Amino acid sequence: MKVTLSVIKADIGGYVGHSHMHPEVLDVASESLDGAKADGLILDFRVLYCGDDLELIMTHTRGEEDPDIHKLAWDTFIRCTEVAKRLKLYGAGQDLLADAFSGNVKGMGPGVAEMEVEERKSEPVIVFMADKTSPGAWNLPLFRIFADPFCTAGLVIDPSMHDGFAFDVLDVKENVKIEMSCPEEMYDLLVFLGASARYMIRTVRRKSDGEVAARASVQRLNIMAGRYVGKDDPVLIVRAQSGFPAVGEILEPFSFPHLVEGWMRGSHHGPFMPVSFKYATPSRFDGPPRVIAAGFQLTNGMLLGPVDMFDDPSFDYARQKALEITEYMRRHGPFEPHRLGLEEMEYTTMPQVMKKLQDRFKKL
Ligand code: F6R
Ligand code: MG
Ligand code: MG
Numbered sequence: 194m195k196v197t198l199s200v201i202k203a204d205i206g207g208y209v210g211h212s213h214m215h216p217e218v219l220d221v222a223s224e225s226l227d228g229a230k231a232d233g234l235i236l237d238f239r240v241l242y243c244g245d246d247l248e249l250i251m252t253h254t255r256g257e258e259d260p261d262i263h264k265l266a267w268d269t270f271i272r273c274t275e276v277a278k279r280l281k282l283y284g285a286g287q288d289l290l291a292d293a294f295s296g297n298v299k300g301m302g303p304g305v306a307e308m309e310v311e312e313r314k315s316e317p318v319i320v321f322m323a324d325k326t327s328p329g330a331w332n333l334p335l336f337r338i339f340a341d342p343f344c345t346a347g348l349v350i351d352p353s354m355h356d357g358f359a360f361d362v363l364d365v366k367e368n369v370k371i372e373m374s375c376p377e378e379m380y381d382l383l384v385f386l387g388a389s390a391r392y393m394i395r396t397v398r399r400k401s402d403g404e405v406a407a408r409a410s411v412q413r414l415n416i417m418a419g420r421y422v423g424k425d426d427p428v429l430i431v432r433a434q435s436g437f438p439a440v441g442e443i444l445e446p447f448s449f450p451h452l453v454e455g456w457m458r459g460s461h462h463g464p465f466m467p468v469s470f471k472y473a474t475p476s477r478f479d480g481p482p483r484v485i486a487a488g489f490q491l492t493n494g495m496l497l498g499p500v501d502m503f504d505d506p507s508f509d510y511a512r513q514k515a516l517e518i519t520e521y522m523r524r525h526g527p528f529e530p531h532r533l534g535l536e537e538m539e540y541t542t543m544p545q546v547m548k549k550l551q552d553r554f555k556k557l
Pocket of ligand 3: 245
């Protein structure tokens, strides 16, 4: 059976400020998707949140980029925005950049990760959702999951993974993409992946048969809108087991809280902290950036789950480390590398300050 898993998300209003989701918004989103399930448009769904981001996880048989599924997500976000406006939630409708839906939510503000798969005998998938960061945050964990034998033992000892994986990498500045193959092109690939503000992994495929293994949302709201409208707060779908990395190999990179872009005003580096659903509530300096992992068994198109994968003491050390890094980075205040470089900041007063002071700069 061919099933499509669509994860579509947007920040349509925060509670309080940019930190949480109001329960009424979640109820209205569930109601909307429940209607679509009753009508037979979708097979199943879950509504989750990460910080101020509303996450719609849906299954159906209509394939990727289906206009009706995208319209369902868009209409759901619009209905939730009405609630957000009525309750005067913060930044109501902030990610809905267009006034009217035109066939596909891509480029309109929401983030999208979708994959159509032939459901295997057993189909475990993990959906990662993040807040206060951008899609470049997935580069390091995706590289480690699918190309680093010190993370994924299966690359070395599982015959069905031993050929390696291919990475589809987007240059979000030039709007071009390239496919690169590991392990052969690993060093070339890392030249790009390390520059994660510009080059982002969109898809990972198993080389032996081309099967899709992972898909990330790569929308960059700030580039799309041409002005600051909030960080992109990405999602990621990864298939697990039987020829794909094991669940534990997929979660393993998140035991290292690497530095990502985002945090306060989308303008700081901070540690990527893996948390349980309950703690997807960035509050300290609007952060630190958070990631949750929802585990599902996809069963005849139904979503069994979610299992809250980071609700596990084996990630306590990563959380503790993230807090130490938080403390260390915060002490830098407005200095780089805590504050992002001038090009990447989403808030800046540089033009005004420069205009005011330009006559006072003297040639040396
Ligand atoms: C970062 C984020 C927040 C806001 C900050 C200021 O992605 O959402 O850190 O940037 O709270 O928000 P405004 O300008 O809306 O007061
Ligand atoms: Mg917000
Ligand atoms: Mg957010």
